[in-house]
Amino acid sequence: MSAGEILQAQRARWAGLSARWDTWGPTILDQLRPVGAAIIEGLDIADDQRHLEVAAGTGEPGLSVAKLAPRGSVMLTDLAPEMLEVATRRAREQGLGNVEARVCSADDLPFDDATFDSVSVRFGYMFFPDPARATAEFARVLRPGGRLCSAVWVEPENNPWTTILTRAIATEVALAPPDPDGPNMFRCAAAGYVSALYRDAGLRDVAEWDVGLELVTRSPEQYWEMMSGHLSLAADALQQVDEPARERIRTRVIATASTFEKDGRVRVPGVARCIVGTRA
């Protein structure tokens, strides 16, 4: 796939998923909160911070940065206008007057050199047509001494919150193995992958660390309802199956999810990796 085709496919995919990300907002926010907190800690936000959030989706952790920087500003960017519409609505609902949004691709940022004190990218890297080119863009728009912090998923084995669903789907559909160099959720999972991109873009003091999290739902049925709609990995595959196969997948997913029941909730774990670096 060419870069243009990847961008077109990603824009369409996330436009299609945006309503589900809005509906399941509170559950997703809770699940990803530890990662947002780790990113914010890695960036060391000042109250006048000028912050850029790339692949901002529905707005976090950028909106939390905006709260910590009342004299500063946050620019939310994303390829999909539909995702940013949810983010800007949330900014309004939270009374945040220091947030702007702009539709653009990570590898072609419409900002001058050294515009921002910090850049964050939570779960965006794996979808970019050219992660090295995007990293060079992040370094370009950072001021000297400014920090970049991103988060990606580690390997599927440590993320049962996705594999419960994908393994159940694989019992009904022959899933093609993902192109290791094309957009997919686990493309950046190898330790050191993103750190190498940072170093190649001239960033210093590069460090990475893992962050545990949990997807918490009220019941195994709610786990299925949520995951079958919002997970990018599953969206295409579930469209390929007929109704009886979908029902068999659902039954299997609910049975596996129920093994994670604890204290009246279903708590399925996962692990993300955060990577921080400083512009020289």
Ligand SMILES: C[S@@+](CC[C@H](N)C(=O)[O-])C[C@H]1O[C@@H](n2cnc3c(N)ncnc32)[C@H](O)[C@@H]1O
């Ligand atoms: C998994 S969502 C993450 C959203 C948000 N950062 C979060 O953590 O909740 C991935 C986001 O990446 C965006 N995206 C995909 N390709 C992109 C690109 N080339 N440039 C900018 N954003 C992109 C999608 O539109 C989507 O909103």
